[in-house]
Amino acid sequence: MSNIVWHQHAIDQAARGAQKGQNPVLLWFTGLSGSGKSTLAGALERALFEYGFHTYLLDGDNVRHGLCKDLGFSLEDRDENLRRVGEVAKLMVDSGLVVLSAFISPTREERDRVRALFPQGQFVEVHVSTPLSVCESRDTKGLYAKARKGEISNFTGISSPYEVPESAELTIDTSKGDLDTQVNGLLAYLKAIEVLNPPREIAGAGI
Numbered sequence: 150m151s152n153i154v155w156h157q158h159a160i161d162q163a164a165r166g167a168q169k170g171q172n173p174v175l176l177w178f179t180g181l182s183g184s185g186k187s188t189l190a191g192a193l194e195r196a197l198f199e200y201g202f203h204t205y206l207l208d209g210d211n212v213r214h215g216l217c218k219d220l221g222f223s224l225e226d227r228d229e230n231l232r233r234v235g236e237v238a239k240l241m242v243d244s245g246l247v248v249l250s251a252f253i254s255p256t257r258e259e260r261d262r263v264r265a266l267f268p269q270g271q272f273v274e275v276h277v278s279t280p281l282s283v284c285e286s287r288d289t290k291g292l293y294a295k296a297r298k299g300e301i302s303n304f305t306g307i308s309s310p311y312e313v314p315e316s317a318e319l320t321i322d323t324s325k326g327d328l329d330t331q332v333n334g335l336l337a338y339l340k341a342i343e344v345l346n347p348p349r350e351i352a353g354a355g356i
């Protein structure tokens with residue numbers, strides 16, 4: 150590693166962001182399986198996309214079909230999954246994008262390791278805090294039932310830990326309120342941290 154020197158290219162993150170009229174940022178959704186990470190991140194990306202933002206959504210289920218298909222759900226494999234995703238997200242932010250990610254990311258250490266890759270304010274942790282009892286009653290994929298029967302090992306919330314974030318920028322419990330209101334809350338936060346650069350009104354967008 151000591152023989153490798155970082156090459157500073159002429160076009161940097163600020164230039165790529167400015168070309169897109171936005172300040173790049175990573176919105177990191179964390180929460181139990183079934184808490185609503187993919188739904189929230191997907192709805193927010195759709196809204197941002199329609200308003201002209203340049204976005205990309207990294208989703209646990211999808212990334213595990215390719216980049217991380219060699220990894221399982223031991224704590225070591227989850228660490229490696231999130232290390233790779235953090236580095237990919239960093240490259241995407243560097244390319245000027247508004248990046249959204251939806252991973253359980255169960256430990257504080259894993260999330261803080263990704264946070265440490267970014268300058269202050271560019272990593273926004275969104276805790277999808279829907280209670281385990283609600284996630285389990287939804288059980289859209291039937292995984293909780295399998296985990297309770299012992300057919301899946303290391304299942305988050307059942308047989309593997311989830312450490313609740315202590316300093317998330319935003320917390321959303323999807324068992325309360327409706328999706329539109331939750332997405333509008335996220336858009337308002339992005340407006341407040343000036344992701345739209347230069348700041349401008351978009352007719353009807355509410356941000």
Ligand SMILES: Nc1ncnc2c1ncn2[C@@H]1O[C@H](COP(=O)(O)OS(=O)(=O)O)[C@@H](OP(=O)(O)O)[C@H]1O
Binds near residue numbers: 183222253255301
């Ligand atoms: N053992 C176990 N524990 C938790 N989740 C499991 C497990 N096995 C499979 N799945 C499915 O994998 C999805 C979570 O993948 P992630 O990459 O987000 O997990 S992690 O961040 O590395 O912990 C998760 O997707 P979501 O329900 O969207 O969270 C599950 O569908």
Ligand SMILES: Nc1ncnc2c1ncn2[C@@H]1O[C@H](COP(=O)(O)OP(=O)(O)O)[C@@H](O)[C@H]1O
Binds near residue numbers: 185188324326328331
């Ligand atoms: N904001 C929401 N409001 C109400 N129900 C939701 C919301 N988000 C998700 N759900 C419900 O929870 C289920 C699981 O959501 P999903 O986004 O797949 O969770 P995750 O990605 O965290 O596993 C959805 O199929 C839907 O029924």
